[in-house]
Amino acid sequence: MNLRSYNTFKIDAKSNDFIEITKEEQLQSIIPTTDHLLILGGGSNILFTEDPKEKIIYINTKGIKVLEESSNEIFLEVAAGENWHDFVLWCVDHNYGGIENLSLIPGNVGTCPIQNIGAYGVEVKDVITQVNFFSIETGKKQSLSNENCHFGYRNSIFKNELKGKTIISSVIFKLSKGKHHLNRNYGIINQRLDELFPNLPVDIKKISQAVISIRSEKLPNPKEIGNAGSFFKNPVITEKAFSELQKKHPDIPNYPALNGVKVPAGWLIDQLGLKGFQYGGAAVHKKQALVLINHSGQAKGTDVYKLAKEIQGKVKEFYGINLEIEVNIYPNSFSF
C-alpha cells in the first residue's frame, strides 16, 4: 500500500500492514497490544523519511453528535476522523461560535487536541471540554477533562506523558449559540474584514471568511503542492536574548509570550533569503518561509528533512536560535 495519498506532503512510503478504522468497535480487535502502532489521521503533520514497519491504524471515523444544548451554548461530540476545516465550516453554517478563527487549519478533529491547534488569538483548548480515547496498552476507553489535558502553547499531555499510548476517538466541544464572543485581537483580521466587508457588522461567518482569505493567500493548498503547513515552531526566547537580537536586527517582529518573547520563525528564515531555497525535490515555499513543500511532486522525505536541517543550521549560525521542528518526523519523532 502506498501512503502517498495519506500524507499531505505527498511522499511515497510503503506499508504492508494498514488498517482503516471507520467504527470505534473495530479497535477492539487490535488493542490491547504491546505491538508498536502508528496512528494516522489526516496525515497533515507527518513526514515519512522511510517506510514504516509498524501496523498503521488510519482513523476515518465520522459523526457529529449533539450531547446537550441551551439557548446560548451547545455541546458536540465529534468523531476523531472528521476533517477539522469541514467541522469548522459546519459550525459556522449552524451559527455555533468559538472555532471560526481556526478555519483552514489542516488535520482532523482527533488530532486537534494533541498540539492544541491555535490561530489568530484562539486555541482549541478554549472550547474543548473533554477528550475521549482508547489506551493502547489496556484497550480500555478513557476520557480526560480539559484541565487534565495539560494544554499549553501547541502542546498537551498527548505530546508528552501519553505520547504513543492512546488512540483519540472523539472530542467534546462547548460552542456558543446566538450571542458570540468575536475574537479580533489580531490586527490582520480587522484589516481583512475591512477590506472584504467594509462597514458591515462582523459575525462568525465573516471572521471565518477573513481567515480563509488570509491563509489561502500565503499557504499552498496541499491538494496542489505537498506540504504540512508550518514546519517549524515559532521560537520563544528570553527577554535578555531578545534585547541582544534586537540590537542587531531593530525591525525584528516580536510578541509577548508566557516565558519570554515569541519571534516569528518565518521572518527569521525569510531574512536569510531562503524563500524558494531547494534541496532535492523539496523547497522553502516562496510566499511563506515557514512552510516546506514537495516542490517537484517527487521529493523524498529525506530531501525535506535535509532541507529542514540546513535551515536550522543557518538560523542557529546567524541568530543563535534553535528552531524546533513542529512536524512529526518518521521515525525520529516516534518513541518506538
Ligand code: NAP
Ligand atoms: P503570522 O500571522 O505570520 O504570525 C507569526 C507569529 O507571530 C505567530 O507566532 C503569531 O502568534 C505571532 N503573532 C502575530 N500577530 C500577533 C498578535 N497580534 N499577537 C500575538 N502574537 C501574534 O503566522 P502564520 O504562520 O501566518 O500563522 C497564522 C496563524 O495561524 C498564527 O496564529 C499561527 O499560530 C496559526 N497556525 C497554527 C497552526 C497549528 O495550530 N498547527 C499551524 C499554522 C499556523 P500565534 O502563533 O500565537 O498566533
